[in-house]
Structures are given as C-alpha cells and as structure tokens.
Amino acid sequence: MVHVVLPAYNEAEALPRLLARLRRVAETHLPNLRAIVVDDGSQDGTADAARRSADGLLFCVVVHPENRGLAEAIRTGLHTALAEADDEDVVVTLDADDTHNPAQIPRMVALVEEGFDVVIASRYQPGARTVGVPWARRLMSDGMSLLFRLVYPIPGARDYSCGFRAYRAAVLRQAFRHYGEAFISERGFTCMVDILIKLARLGALVAEVPMVLRYDRKPGKSKMNVRRTVLQTLRLLIRRRFGQLT
Numbered sequence: 001m002v003h004v005v006l007p008a009y010n011e012a013e014a015l016p017r018l019l020a021r022l023r024r025v026a027e028t029h030l031p032n033l034r035a036i037v038v039d040d041g042s043q044d045g046t047a048d049a050a051r052r053s054a055d056g057l058l059f060c061v062v063v064h065p066e067n068r069g070l071a072e073a074i075r076t077g078l079h080t081a082l083a084e085a086d087d088e089d090v091v092v093t094l095d096a097d098d099t100h101n102p103a104q105i106p107r108m109v110a111l112v113e114e115g116f117d118v119v120i121a122s123r124y125q126p127g128a129r130t131v132g133v134p135w136a137r138r139l140m141s142d143g144m145s146l147l148f149r150l151v152y153p154i155p156g157a158r159d160y161s162c163g164f165r166a167y168r169a170a171v172l173r174q175a176f177r178h179y180g181e182a183f184i185s186e187r188g189f190t191c192m193v194d195i196l197i198k199l200a201r202l203g204a205l206v207a208e209v210p211m212v213l214r215y216d217r218k219p220g221k222s223k224m225n226v227r228r229t230v231l232q233t234l235r236l237l238i239r240r241r242f243g244q245l246t
Helices: 015-028 046-052 070-082 102-114 135-151 169-183 188-201 226-241
Strands: 002-008 033-040 058-064 090-093 118-122 129-131 165-168 206-210 212-214
Touching: 002 015, 002 070, 002 102, 015 033, 015 046, 015 102, 033 046, 033 070, 046 058, 058 070, 070 090, 070 169, 070 188, 090 102, 090 169, 102 118, 102 165, 102 206, 118 188, 165 169, 169 188, 188 206, 188 226
Parallel strands: 002 033, 002 090, 033 058, 118 206, 129 212
Antiparallel strands: 090 165, 118 165
C-alpha cells in the first residue's frame, strides 16, 4: 500500500488538479494508492474541494478546526497513514499546491522496495529542473543545501528541505517509538530538515531522484516566510550539530 499525505492550507484551487494527477498514477501504476488530505484549518473550502475531486481514489480527509502549521499537518498525516500501514508499506508526503508531480511517486516507491528507507525528490540531482521559483527562495534553498552538506552531511542526501519524499512505514514507526512526539518538534518548513536528520541518526538509508519543480503551477503566493525560515534553519543546524535533539 502507498499512503500519500497531502498537508493543505487554503488549497481549494490546486488540490483538484493534484488529485486528478494522483488518480492517473493510481490507475496506471499504483492501484493500492491511498490519498490522505490534512486540511489544516483552511478557510476556502479545501476539504470540500478535495472530497468533490476524489472520485476513483482511495481517499480520506482529516480536518484541523484551526490552522496549526505545516509540522502539525505532517504529524497528523503520518499518524493517519501509520494507523493502517504495514511495515513494508510506503508513506509519501508532497505539497498540495500542485508544484510536485505525482508521476514521480512510482519511481520513488520502487527505490524503497529496493531497500532504501527514505527517497527524496531532489532539486540537486542531474536532470532536476525548477520553473518559476522566486529568486529569494531559490537562493535560500541552494544556500541551505550547501551549508547542511558541509556541516551535517547525510549520505545520499543533497536536498534537505524538500517535502516530496517517500518513506518506508517501518522507519517512521521506529522514529516515533524512539523520539516520541518530539520526532516532529520543529515548527513550519524547518520540520522537513529535522525529520531527515532524525531518521539519518537512526541509520535510515537515503536516496534521491531528480525532481521537476513546477512553481509556475502554484496558485497565489508562497506561504513561506523566507527570512524566518532561514533563521529557524540556522538555529536548527547549530542545535543538531552539537547533539541536541529538542
């Protein structure tokens, strides 16, 4: 089974397009694919838009009554997936704004089935492309990638912050057992970096596939505060480099 977690905040416009792409993946490659939309307190009818667009998919919606942020949406989505997953199942996370292409999921799942624990859709592998990414966000991502590879290298990883990943369900269970709810302790977009570091500390094997990031398909502005994210990431790097887990 492949459980696809979609943390969503005010994505009523983008989600129907993304779910249509997921449906094609399920029909052509992964009939056991299940979509989990976590509506994180949206005010634009995101949950209803998802339900209307989910025909033909194994599907569920979990709704946060109020906005809790990306980390809590990821936490809810992972717990929902693991509640029904076998250890050899695959849990995929990707953005709900239609900038990530679900057609890459079968390739990522295949690498998990070959023995990797985490597979990242990476902006830094040969063949990767980014379209329409604002210069400030691209500069931040490139700088953070270089800094982390220098200061906290993880074999197999170049893209530490991308949210498009495939995980073996067993390694996520191991992480929640080991760290408890502190497995996801960072707020906002920094949580993706921290999840990767904590899984690497448990010995997870990491691989990457090249990603085509289509930021030009994103409706509206980014929800990321670049300056705040940079500062949070730098603080995280210092803490993790010197062994602090919280």
